Amino acid sequence: MTTDTRPKQAVVHGADFTVGGMAKGSGMIHPNLATMLAVITTDYPLAAGEAIELLRPAVDESFNAITVDGECSTNDAVCLLANGASGVRRSLDSDLAFSAALRAVCADLARQIVADGEGATVVAQIAITGAASDDEARALARRIATSPLVKTALFGRDANWGRVLAAAGSAPYNGGFAQLDPDLVTLRFDGTTVIDSGTPLNVEPDPHGDALCIELDLALGTGSATYLTSDFSYDYVRINADYRT
């Protein structure tokens, strides 16, 4: 992964329709704001007003669940254009298939944006399960995904479970902190369990490559959320310190 912007495109071919998308982000024009723009097109027939109904949940679990540096952009936008040219006769089945294709395209583009983040050398998926609620799971995932200590550990390819748990334990939620009981948590790096129901196991995962998965199960409830994040590298500092207003 370099700091050059690469084309970000995704396509899903359904049985009788197609969903395609393209995105820019993470350093293309205004490198200080990770400006994100995505356009998704389809030949699936949608009535006026339906596009936003389908797009919103797909965006929540993709473009709204990624971070490069925890900073908000001034002008993010995602739009969905549907011209109906496929001539599909819609049914519940075709609607579900379209919804799934739309979510897959959004998730694919969102991942490409993170991978192309400023100075990024790795994309890490933070997957929270067993939280007290989905909202708390999202707060926990966001806190871990934006932690400078977690992100520098990712750059160093260190399976630093202490930093992950310290970040999780300080996830702001509802004026306080998201619920977490250290005696109950199970934590995995790339499938290797490092903490089992609160007990640290004497294993040393060796994360490498450009993709990593951190799974945290809180064993408190049924709330879950996923976030994608990149690492903090020397290049991240270089790009953002050298930039001049």
Added chain:
Amino acid sequence: MTTDTRPKQAVVHGADFTVGGMAKGSGMIHPNLATMLAVITTDYPLAAGEAIELLRPAVDESFNAITVDGECSTNDAVCLLANGASGVRRSLDSDLAFSAALRAVCADLARQIVADGEGATVVAQIAITGAASDDEARALARRIATSPLVKTALFGRDANWGRVLAAAGSAPYNGGFAQLDPDLVTLRFDGTTVIDSGTPLNVEPDPHGDALCIELDLALGTGSATYLTSDFSYDYVRINADYRT
């Protein structure tokens, strides 16, 4: 400033008493958590229970208003020991003088901790005035002080007012965001006004050296707060990426 830990000490000599303190922090023993410990001693006479009453506000505006990387420590502690050996006869005046000396020692130690932060090359004071409330001012100061884009700009010595305002505009507060009207804000870098009541002035401050002051006046109310922060440098990444669990 290097990544070596330097001794952090402060003393204030009152007319007839002394307040001294020492602190560790920002990489001394457990470099991944900026563990902070401070001990303050005085010969001023205090009754049992009075120390915490005086210490709490002094800590709120010093040790609780600093950040190196936005991460919480697992074991911060500040304690105040008073043995009364000065033999001072207490009065309202002497109490006020002692309180001021205590605050000065806390502020001095807190600044030394930030200056000795991992990889820090600059200490920046973020001063918010004119916020809707003190709590909102604190939320704004904290958001600016922890923003990776502000901190990399500090490392690059760039008076990047866009990043400061973008961070301020996304300061979480009370489930929403702290109030800010971009048409009213005045922003100064080291005393040089770059935005005057919402109007960007065509000036280019040239921040340099190892101390910097960013003043943001919101012109909304009387809330104020101050935060000290360090920059994100190559050394910050190196120290935290090389560290091994």
